[in-house]
Amino acid sequence: MGNRRYAAARPATSGPMGLALALILALTMLPGALGAAATGAASATVLLDSAPVPLDTQPEVIGGRTMAPFRGIFEALGYTVSWDGESQTVTAVKGGVWIVMQIGSSRIQYGETVVESDAAPLIRDGRTLVPVRVIGELSGYDVLWNGDTRTVLIYSKLAEGATPQRFNYPYMISDGAYLYKARWADGSAKATVRISLADLSAEELFPYGANDYIIRAGVLYGRFGPASPLSYGAYDLASGELRDVTGFDVGACYIYEDKLYYTDVFGPYGTTLYRTGLEGGEAEKLMTGGEGHPLGEYTIRDGILFGGYMDTAFMMPLDTMEPVDITALCGLKSTRLMLGGMAVAGDCFYVSLSRYLGMTLAPFGILRYNYKTAEWDLLETGHVVEELLVTDNSIYYSVKDEGGPYDHYTHRLYRADAHGGSPVLLVEGAYSEWLVSGNFLYFTIPVKGAGTAVARVGTDGSRYQIVAAVD
Numbered sequence: 001m002g003n004r005r006y007a008a009a010r011p012a013t014s015g016p017m018g019l020a021l022a023l024i025l026a027l028t029m030l031p032g033a034l035g036a037a038a039t040g041a042a043s044a045t046v047l048l049d050s051a052p053v054p055l056d057t058q059p060e061v062i063g064g065r066t067m068a069p070f071r072g073i074f075e076a077l078g079y080t081v082s083w084d085g086e087s088q089t090v091t092a093v094k095g096g097v098w099i100v101m102q103i104g105s106s107r108i109q110y111g112e113t114v115v116e117s118d119a120a121p122l123i124r125d126g127r128t129l130v131p132v133r134v135i136g137e138l139s140g141y142d143v144l145w146n147g148d149t150r151t152v153l154i155y156s157k158l159a160e161g162a163t164p165q166r167f168n169y170p171y172m173i174s175d176g177a178y179l180y181k182a183r184w185a186d187g188s189a190k191a192t193v194r195i196s197l198a199d200l201s202a203e204e205l206f207p208y209g210a211n212d213y214i215i216r217a218g219v220l221y222g223r224f225g226p227a228s229p230l231s232y233g234a235y236d237l238a239s240g241e242l243r244d245v246t247g248f249d250v251g252a253c254y255i256y257e258d259k260l261y262y263t264d265v266f267g268p269y270g271t272t273l274y275r276t277g278l279e280g281g282e283a284e285k286l287m288t289g290g291e292g293h294p295l296g297e298y299t300i301r302d303g304i305l306f307g308g309y310m311d312t313a314f315m316m317p318l319d320t321m322e323p324v325d326i327t328a329l330c331g332l333k334s335t336r337l338m339l340g341g342m343a344v345a346g347d348c349f350y351v352s353l354s355r356y357l358g359m360t361l362a363p364f365g366i367l368r369y370n371y372k373t374a375e376w377d378l379l380e381t382g383h384v385v386e387e388l389l390v391t392d393n394s395i396y397y398s399v400k401d402e403g404g405p406y407d408h409y410t411h412r413l414y415r416a417d418a419h420g421g422s423p424v425l426l427v428e429g430a431y432s433e434w435l436v437s438g439n440f441l442y443f444t445i446p447v448k449g450a451g452t453a454v455a456r457v458g459t460d461g462s463r464y465q466i467v468a469a470v471d
Helices: 016-026 070-076 132-138
Strands: 045-048 060-062 065-069 080-084 089-094 097-102 107-110 113-116 122-124 127-131 142-146 151-155 172-174 178-185 188-196 202-206 211-216 219-223 233-236 242-244 253-256 259-263 272-277 280-288 297-301 304-309 312-317 337-345 348-357 360-370 376-379 385-390 394-400 410-417 424-431 434-437 440-446 452-458 465-469
Touching (some): 065 070, 065 132, 070 127, 070 132, 132 151, 172 211, 172 434, 172 440, 178 211, 178 452, 188 465, 219 253, 304 337, 312 337, 337 394, 360 385, 385 434, 410 440, 424 452
Parallel strands (some): 337 385
Antiparallel strands (some): 060 065, 107 113, 142 151, 172 178, 178 188, 188 202, 211 219, 272 280, 337 348, 348 360, 385 394, 410 424, 424 440
16 A cells, blocks of 8 residues: 555654654655655645645655645645745744755754755745655654555644543553553453553553453443452552442443443343443443344443444434434445444444455445434445544544454554545554554554563554563
8 A cells, every 4th residue: 555564663762853853764764655666756635634735736746755835735734934035945934833944955944953854845847845744744743645545644643642432342441641451361351451651661450351441530440350250340540449330240331421331241132231320339221122222332422322233333312212223324224234343433423334245244334424413424445344443533443354464363453534535554463452542553462472462553653662561
């Protein structure tokens, strides 16, 4: 795909100016760097947070670097820009930051620092063109390249610590400061490990671990079994106090507005939903599920439960618990379709769908349903999507590597724009446990002869790093 792919950790560079220099120098070292390998010019497209950047001249790929009209690209990123014809210098200012570039020079004045670029501004047909990646990265954006669509993808970064909302069953979560993960041994979760995202140190918190981890008000909740193997527990992160909430095994769990929702692990698959307080106590039965609406995976937002099973995606208002079949409402209900991952972001419910072709699955698309307006569309990715995470400007998803160089337990992880377009491969060979926190994608990887480890890569595909061995 012409995107950046990594197989080894790269050393960190400290300090903002050191980071800027590393970004520029990295352009010459990374495989699949922005643009094609050809030395001639070819057209390209530039997107900023999934929307086309208005430019008065078509961007060009010249010498393997995408070059765009200086005024359009700088103004799209919020700069005030000026041109000095006598010195042939572009000056861009935003807040207390300024960037100065001169035609034919690879030296860029970035605030008080001079950095070296591998592409110099140039004049073509009377238009001043500047390298897009350098400007985007110095300005604090993620910049990716999709060679299939010849598209430069510029994304605003997430706030530090921000994490997309997940459905239930996660074996690994983050609160922005730490990563919490179940440690596995002999085929089952044996402990819960905490990894600092500041210094990447790891420690075992307590000798229980499973899934459905959620953090609320300084307490880590999860189906980690203090009372029984799959009972729901609570661990106070400040005091270290560990207690049980349910006292018995439960199924899929979720916490919403300080209430614990869970299904009966021993009843018909995910059909009975209960609600209780976070201190435990008597539970209220909310629903005995009808056929086609089991709660294997679900999340709750805006007083609505979102779920799905087989070929049915549905939502249920908590005040009525009456299911609304979204796939049928959109005319997509079919026994030849199979649901994959689900996500809720903004006002939309996202559901990945695949089509059965004999004994194999083929891509169908990601259903995006606005649950406030009832508008919907189908986003095409070209992949059979397993799991989804959605941010304001991107869709992250996993694709099972079955039949590939790894095996069906490993995945390739992609980042696409907000419409599912121009997907870029960020990492391959990851296990199914993964998440996005801040501006890193965290995932587990197999370590030959040593179990598994947590690794991470920047959301722009750079800075691959093994974080900690956990199993």
